[in-house]
Amino acid sequence: MGRKLGMTQIFDQEQGTAIPVTVIEVGPCTVTQIKTPSTDGYSAVQLGYRNTKEKLLTKPELGHLKKADAPNLSHLKEYRVQDTSEYELGQSLNAELFSEVELVDVRGTSTGRGFASNHKRHGFARGPMTHGSKNHRLPGSIGPGTTPGRVYPGKRMSGRMGGKTVTTRKLKVVRVDSEKNVILVKGSIPGKSGGLLSITPSNIVGKA
Structure with missing residues (x-):
């Protein structure tokens, strides 16, 4: 998960053409739950995003986050994965996750x-x-x-x-900046700047 920071343009170093890109801040997301076929019937990881105040969360939500030793997070979302052995509770995920990804699907709420x-x-x-x-x-x-x-x-x-969930598919990842924790994707994505986004690689089968 991440948020839309806005649009800009970069220039191709070989051809010199201008490429319109959207800047997306990715995470950092915390792994708050791991689901396996033996316990839940399928493989998935639950991620939490964006710190919030404790008073804005319910007691069940606070108890759920405490099990994973995670901070107070305002957004939780589940993603299907084929192998959960790569993840562990409390692990932090950021833009490096997309360093070897060429195409992504971006889901957000369109401008109302x-x-x-x-x-x-x-x-x-x-x-x-x-x-x-x-x-x-x-x-x-x-x-x-x-x-x-x-x-x-x-x-x-x-x-x-407007104001509906929209998914833009197969957007090309132009650049990944691990230091600033952002990725640049070619083209536009739904929603206003600052809007919550869900970013997944386009080649994932059985996404949540």
């Missing part, structure tokens, strides 16, 4: 746009603006008349836009 009209939400065209037209940004007819006498489900209309 609030209640949006048909034109902004679905790209509808407006009506004529002159010659006495009263139809500028009206939605128009939403369904037929007597038959069937109802509106079909899935009709594109005004409503809440």
Whole structure:
């Protein structure tokens, strides 16, 4: 897990072309639980991210973190892995995890746009603006008349836009900076700067 720091550009040293990249701070994440087929029926590791105040966590959460000798963490997420022998409770993971990874999938919450009209939400065209037209940004007819006498489900209309979980797949890892604990991926990712992200290698099978 990590957070989006923003976008910038770097230049290819061979061709000199500008590459738009998103800067992602990775972790540090703490291993808070290890699941094995013998105990849980599948292999997975649970990671915790971002320190928080003790008063913001419930007693069950504090007890769970205490078992792993982990600090007070506000976000917990589980990741499926094929081999759990590489991990141990309390282990810290950071950007070095992606030093040999070429493509990643990034999941985040898209920017919320609030209640949006048909034109902004679905790209509808407006009506004529002159010659006495009263139809500028009206939605128009939403369904037929007597038959069937109802509106079909899935009709594109005004409503809440954005604020949904979005996954951008197969983003190229351009650079990994272990000192600053950041990675640079080519292209844009969902959400605003500072938003919580889940980063996984694209070649992992059976991700949570």
